[in-house]
Amino acid sequence: xxxxxxxxxxxxxxxxxxxxxxxxxxxxxxxxxxxxxxxxxxxxxxxxxxxxxxxxxxxxxxxxxxxxxxxxxxxxxxxxxxxxxxxxxxxxxxxxxxxxxxxxxxxxxxxxxxxxxxxxxxxxxxxxxxxxxxxxxxxxxxxxxxxxxxxxxxxxxxxxxxxxxxxxxxxxxxxxxxxxxxxxxxxxxxxxxxxxxxxxxxxxxx
Amino acid sequence: xxxxxxxxxxxxxxxxxxxxxxxxxxxxxxxxxxxxxxxxxxxxxxxxxxxxxxxxxxxxxxxxxxxxxxxxxxxxxxxxxxxxxxxxxxxxxxxxxxxxxxxxxxxxxxxxxxxxxxxxxxxxxxxxxxxxxxxxxxxxxxxxxxxxxxxxxxxxxxxxxxxxxxxxxxxxxxxxxxxxxxxxxxxxxxxxxxxxxxxxxxxxxxxxxxxxxxxxxxxxxxxxxxxxxxxx
Numbered sequence: 001x002x003x004x005x006x007x008x009x010x011x012x013x014x015x016x017x018x019x020x021x022x023x024x025x026x027x028x029x030x031x032x033x034x035x036x037x038x039x040x041x042x043x044x045x046x047x048x049x050x051x052x053x054x055x056x057x058x059x060x061x062x063x064x065x066x067x068x069x070x071x072x073x074x075x076x077x078x079x080x081x082x083x084x085x086x087x088x089x090x091x092x093x094x095x096x097x098x099x100x101x102x103x104x105x106x107x108x109x110x111x112x113x114x115x116x117x118x119x120x121x122x123x124x125x126x127x128x129x130x131x132x133x134x135x136x137x138x139x140x141x142x143x144x145x146x147x148x149x150x151x152x153x154x155x156x157x158x159x160x161x162x163x164x165x166x167x168x169x170x171x172x173x174x175x176x177x178x179x180x181x182x183x184x185x186x187x188x189x190x191x192x193x194x195x196x197x198x199x200x201x202x203x204x205x206x
Numbered sequence: 207x208x209x210x211x212x213x214x215x216x217x218x219x220x221x222x223x224x225x226x227x228x229x230x231x232x233x234x235x236x237x238x239x240x241x242x243x244x245x246x247x248x249x250x251x252x253x254x255x256x257x258x259x260x261x262x263x264x265x266x267x268x269x270x271x272x273x274x275x276x277x278x279x280x281x282x283x284x285x286x287x288x289x290x291x292x293x294x295x296x297x298x299x300x301x302x303x304x305x306x307x308x309x310x311x312x313x314x315x316x317x318x319x320x321x322x323x324x325x326x327x328x329x330x331x332x333x334x335x336x337x338x339x340x341x342x343x344x345x346x347x348x349x350x351x352x353x354x355x356x357x358x359x360x361x362x363x364x365x366x367x368x369x370x371x372x373x374x375x376x377x378x379x380x381x382x383x384x385x386x387x388x389x390x391x392x393x394x395x396x397x398x399x400x401x402x403x404x405x406x407x408x409x410x411x412x413x414x415x416x417x418x419x420x421x422x423x424x425x426x427x428x429x430x431x432x433x434x435x436x437x438x
């Protein structure tokens with residue numbers, strides 16, 4: 001069995017020994033590690049959840065959250081995942097016009113989400129939630145801040161891909177490259193699905 | 207086109223990719239995601255009293271739809287699942303364990319645990335002020351109380367409650383230095399210091415200490431801080 005195995009790896013071309021594109025394989029590995037990053041940030045947030053109340057050290061989540069605003073931004077990010085798959089489907093069909101359209105829309109929706117977060121952070125800060133003020137402030141800002149940074153980088157990435165389609169390097173914008181950008185984008189979206197439930201909605205349950 | 211093929215050949219992937227997900231599937235998923243989000247926040251304030259479980263189920267469904275259909279993890283090569291799913295499960299396990307260990311689902315006021323939590327000390331019963339009339343009747347008793355007051359050692363109270371932020375020598379750390387003449391929040395007289403300790407400073411880690419320490423210890427530690435040299 002083991003000799004069989006080594007024969008295969010000698011035979012196959014090393015750059016694609018799993019029979020899949022290395023770029024995509026490596027990117028899934030990155031996403032797996034990013035899972036652990038967000039897992040630890042979420043676990044930290046939840047570990048300290050509700051502990052400020054023991055110290056009487058506000059402000060508390062329900063003093064600040066606006067479920068309406070956050071639902072709109074959540075929906076915005078979810079829909080950006082839809083436009084992203086449409087971009088990937090478009091480049092697969094070779095339709096450059098639609099690829100640009102959907103990429104641009106995805107970046108726009110992402111930018112709107114970042115805008116919502118900027119509004120939220122400003123509002124919370126002015127209401128007295130400081131990074132070092134209490135446990136909620138520290139864990140909330142670090143968790144959602146890391147997520148917002150991911151979204152911002154995603155917007156930059158999408159805009160770079162979009163801009164490349166207008167240059168003489170447009171042949172670099174392959175289905176694979178757009179798909180990998182899409183993987184990142186969807187990952188950022190699923191992290192927010194979890195944050196929305198565990199950080200925001202859970203506060204309203206009994 | 208052949209140039210494109212050799213360029214993207216690293217995968218040879220585009221050619222023998224599984225049947226591409228159809229447009230109607232994508233739009234169907236989009237519709238489901240929309241409906242689930244509406245369910246999550248809409249009428250749900252009715253059934254929020256079922257606890258967090260229904261919300262978790264909804265969020266897992268949304269998560270799975272995006273990962274398996276939008277990210278193609280379902281139809282794609284198994285190697286991606288082998289990479290991603292174990293990490294995801296590990297991260298999920300870590301979150302679950304922490305939530306259960308730290309009672310993240312429990313609101314503070316519902317916590318049955320009455321002992322010290324992260325340094326929290328149950329508030330002593332409010333001190334009953336001695337009625338005025340009694341004070342007149344027993345001057346000796348009053349004197350005795352004054353003599354008994356120093357039984358609370360301000361330095362000891364400081365060491366237990368304050369050093370975490372203000373440092374073992376009160377020279378500052380997270381909180382300000384208390385030995386210099388500079389007073390960031392409020393003044394430096396004995397009464398000012400006592401007021402700051404009593405009321406806390408909004409927006410900082412300096413909480414109101416009266417519920418935790420009781421008036422007597424607050425007085426003692428105020429005197430101690432005042433004696434450190436920065437006081438006026």
